[in-house]
Amino acid sequence: xxKKGWKELPEGCFIPGVPTSQDLKTGSxxxxxxVWDPNKCTSCFLCWVYCPDNAIILKDVGGxxxxxxxxxxxxxxxxxxxDVCPPKVKAIHMEREEL
Amino acid sequence: MTxxxxxxxxxxxxxxxxxxxxxINPDVVAAYPITPATEIVQIFAKYVSDGEVxxxxxxxxxxxxxxxxxxxxxxxxxRVITGTSSQGLALMHEMLYIASALRLPxxxxxxxxxxxxxxxIHCDHxxxxxxxxxxxxxxxxxxxxxxxxxxxxxxxxxxxxNLPVMATLDGFIISHEMEVVESLDTQEVREFxxxxxxxxxxLDVEKPIMVGPLDLTDYYFEHKRQQIEAMKKSKAVIKxxxxxxxxxxxxxxxxxxxxxxxxxxxxxxxxxxxxxGTMKExxxxxxxxxxxxxxxxxxVFRPFPFELLTEVFKNVKAIGVMDRSDSVNSMGGxxxxxxxxxxxxxxxxxxxxxxxxxxxxxxxxxEDALHIIxxxxxxxxxxxxxxxxxxxxxx
Numbered sequence: 001x002x003k004k005g006w007k008e009l010p011e012g013c014f015i016p017g018v019p020t021s022q023d024l025k026t027g028s029x030x031x032x033x034x035v036w037d038p039n040k041c042t043s044c045f046l047c048w049v050y051c052p053d054n055a056i057i058l059k060d061v062g063g064x065x066x067x068x069x070x071x072x073x074x075x076x077x078x079x080x081x082x083d084v085c086p087p088k089v090k091a092i093h094m095e096r097e098e099l
Numbered sequence: 100m101t102x103x104x105x106x107x108x109x110x111x112x113x114x115x116x117x118x119x120x121x122x123i124n125p126d127v128v129a130a131y132p133i134t135p136a137t138e139i140v141q142i143f144a145k146y147v148s149d150g151e152v153x154x155x156x157x158x159x160x161x162x163x164x165x166x167x168x169x170x171x172x173x174x175x176x177x178r179v180i181t182g183t184s185s186q187g188l189a190l191m192h193e194m195l196y197i198a199s200a201l202r203l204p205x206x207x208x209x210x211x212x213x214x215x216x217x218x219x220i221h222c223d224h225x226x227x228x229x230x231x232x233x234x235x236x237x238x239x240x241x242x243x244x245x246x247x248x249x250x251x252x253x254x255x256x257x258x259x260x261n262l263p264v265m266a267t268l269d270g271f272i273i274s275h276e277m278e279v280v281e282s283l284d285t286q287e288v289r290e291f292x293x294x295x296x297x298x299x300x301x302l303d304v305e306k307p308i309m310v311g312p313l314d315l316t317d318y319y320f321e322h323k324r325q326q327i328e329a330m331k332k333s334k335a336v337i338k339x340x341x342x343x344x345x346x347x348x349x350x351x352x353x354x355x356x357x358x359x360x361x362x363x364x365x366x367x368x369x370x371x372x373x374x375x376g377t378m379k380e381x382x383x384x385x386x387x388x389x390x391x392x393x394x395x396x397x398x399v400f401r402p403f404p405f406e407l408l409t410e411v412f413k414n415v416k417a418i419g420v421m422d423r424s425d426s427v428n429s430m431g432g433x434x435x436x437x438x439x440x441x442x443x444x445x446x447x448x449x450x451x452x453x454x455x456x457x458x459x460x461x462x463x464x465x466e467d468a469l470h471i472i473x474x475x476x477x478x479x480x481x482x483x484x485x486x487x488x489x490x491x492x493x494x
Contacts, residue, residue, distance in 0.1 A: 006321035011261065011329070012202035012298045013314065013322050018307040 026053070030077035032094045036070055040091035043067045047081035047092060056081065103349060105281035112274035115243040116182065116208040116266075117142035119250040121152055122288040125206075126177035129157035129168035131187060135220070136162075137210045137274050139182040162187040166194035166205075173203035174310055176300035178254065181205065184270065185212035188226045192233070195263075199234030200326055201311055202298055204257030204264070207235070208250055211372065211423075212270035213459045221460020222270035224371070225424040227400075228433050234326055236264040236333055237401040239372045241357075243268065243278040248344070248352060251283070254292045255340045260333040261298055262326075269373040271460060283348060291344065330402050337399060355404035357396040358411060360386060364393030366417040366449075366479040368471060369408075369438055371397050374421060374456070374463055381468035392472055397434065405441035412442060417450040417479035419471050423457045431455065431487040450478050456490040467491050 010016060043066045048056040055075035059068040070081075082092040110118060116139045120128070128147075132140040147156040155172075159165045162183050173179045183191065188209060198205050213219040214226055227237055236256065240246040246268045253264040268274050283291075299308050314322060334355075341354045359379050361367060370378045375396035382394050395411055397404075412418055420439070422432025430436065435453035442448050454471050457463045467490050478484055 003317060004321070006324040006328075009318070009321055009325065010298075011325050013200055013311050014299050015309040015312060016299075016306070018309065020309050020312070 025073045026076050027071075027073045030072075030075060030097050032077050032079065032096050033072065034070055034075065034077070034079065034081050034092045035095050036067070037091045037093075038068075040089055041067050042086075042089055042091070044086065044089070046084045046086070050080050050084045052078065052080065105283075105349075108280045108282050109277050110243055110247070110280045111277050112210070112243040112246055112268040113137050113139045114142060115247040115278075115280050116210075116250055116268065117146070118280070118282065119247045119288075120180050120182075120208065121146045122283070122285045123178070123180065123251060123254055123292060124152045124289070125154050125180045127155045127157065127169070127172035127179045128181060129159055129172065129179070130165045130181045130183070131159055131162045135185040135187045135212065136183045137212075137270070139208050139210070143182075162190040163194060166191040166198060169205045170194060170198050170201065170203055171301075173198070173205050173297075174201060174300070175302040176295065176297040178258070178295050179203075179205045180208065180250075180254075182208035182210075184210040185214060185220070185226045188230060189214060192230065195230055195233040195235060197311070198263045200322065202261040202326070202329065204254075204261055204295070206250065206253045206257055207263065207265040208246075209265045209267040210270045210274045211239075211267050217459075219459040220270070222272050222373075223423045223458045223460065224267075225458075227265065227267055228424045228426075230265075231401060231433060234262065234330065235401060236260075236262055236330075236337070236399070238264065238266045238399050239397070240266060240268050240273075241372060241375050241396065241398075243273055243276075244280045245352065246273065247280050247282065248350065251288055251291065252340050252344050256333070256337055258292075258295045259340065260329055260336045262329055262333055267372070272373045281350075287348065291347065334402050334404070337402075353396070353398055355397075355399040356407050356411065357398060359394040359396065361393035361395065361411060363391055364415055365391040366419075366475050367393045367395055367412065367415045368419045368421065368475060369395045369397055369434070370421040371400070371423070371434065374423065374468075377463055377465065377468050378421075378471075381465060381472055384465075384469065385472050390472070390476065392476070397438075400434070403437055403441075405437070408438055408441045409445060412449055413445055415449050417452075417475050418442075419452055419454055419475035419478070421454050421456060421471065423455075425455050425458070435487070451486070452478055452484055453487045454490050455487060458492075461491050463491065 130140040431453035
């Protein structure tokens with residue numbers, strides 16, 4: 001993308017239009033990634049509550065929400081989801097990202 | 100020129116600023132209303148309590164917070180004014196840059212007082228000179244009357260060019276002394292300033308935006324370049340606003356500089372703020388014994404009117420530049436260095452020297468003013484002098 005010159009930018013250091021964060025795929029920042037196991041997950045939603053981005057994907061199963069995976073476009077690999085996943089469940093573990 | 104009998108009021112500089120704020124009736128005033136600030140905001144708070152203005156008054160815990168609240172309010176499209184002095188302006192320092200870069204037309208009623216240490220509450224220009232590169236328009240007023248009118252003009256200037264403006268008055272010498280102020284009617288003030296048309300508003304849910312995000316190497320330079328251009332363009336706006344004000348209300352305020360007895364001057368003094376009043380008298384005294392000396396009062400320091408200074412000084416042989424602060428750089432004060440630089444393009448450059456005076460409110464009596472004129476005369480006559488002299492300090 002060709003970057004705009006100073007005469008083309010809106011004045012005042014602001015970006016018109018939203019949502020600007022959707023355009024920025026922060027998943028590329030990741031050094032390790034959470035791996036989710038659908039067979040162990042009980043859909044307690046702790047990972048969804050604690051995720052500081054919005055990277056836990058929910059889907060509707062027969063009128064009830066269920067955890068269905070991780071959005072790697074935006075997940076920065078902070079590991080909070082793996083940490084809060086209850087010890088008896090352990091449905092999420094971290095793996096080193098292949099660079 | 101409209102011929103109209105103006106209401107004459109006896110006001111201190113602080114009261115003049117506060118009265119202008121009352122007539123402007125800003126949407127928001129966020130301020131830290133005690134020392135180091137003078138009583139401007141305290142007086143204004145009384146207008147708020149008495150229901151004489153519609154302003155949302157936000158009393159905050161520090162000047163850093165004051166400027167932060169002003170930035171938030173201004174980014175939502177509000178008309179915002181604040182006031183401070185000295186350490187208060189210093190504490191605002193980082194937020195001053197954010198206000199100007201986000202292009203928020205905040206107006207600041209500033210009273211020039213010295214910076215610590217040692218502790219001092221009296222006049223010098225070290226506070227606003229410390230903010231000279233913060234991207235604010237700076238207008239140094241000679242007296243309370245000019246301060247009152249400048250604050251009203253500042254609203255229009257700021258909101259036209261989308262840059263913040265600080266108008267200053269000399270601490271105590273002007274801020275706490277009573278003078279005659281020729282005021283406008285409130286209706287005239289309101290019509291002159293009109294309504295603010297903001298570049299953007301963070302509260303406009305129809306047009307959502309993101310303000311001040313991370314810019315880094317990609318766009319920071321482009322945004323700064325825009326800001327530099329806005330400051331350049333502000334010269335035309337300042338001229339237009341002050342001239343319109345003069346025409347509409349029958350005044351004769353100078354725009355960037357005021358010249359006094361410069362017509363056939365062989366040598367000249369450049370002074371700012373209240374010291375220019377003393378210097379006019381000193382020029383008259385020396386003129387009465389045949390000395391061809393004149394005075395230039397520099398009123399607008401940001402943007403710096405270098406073109407006008409080059410022009411006004413092109414035929415003089417020597418100039419004395421007065422600074423009420425020192426850059427502590429071993430080569431004099433900020434005004435001196437910028438005036439001197441403005442003369443570089445002249446084919447025959449006048450001789451020039453700097454007089455640093457009045458630090459921490461040290462009195463500037465007539466004998467010192469005359470001494471400065473006499474030193475510049477010696478400079479004109481070819482005497483070799485140090486290029487910075489400190490006037491009024493005990494050796």
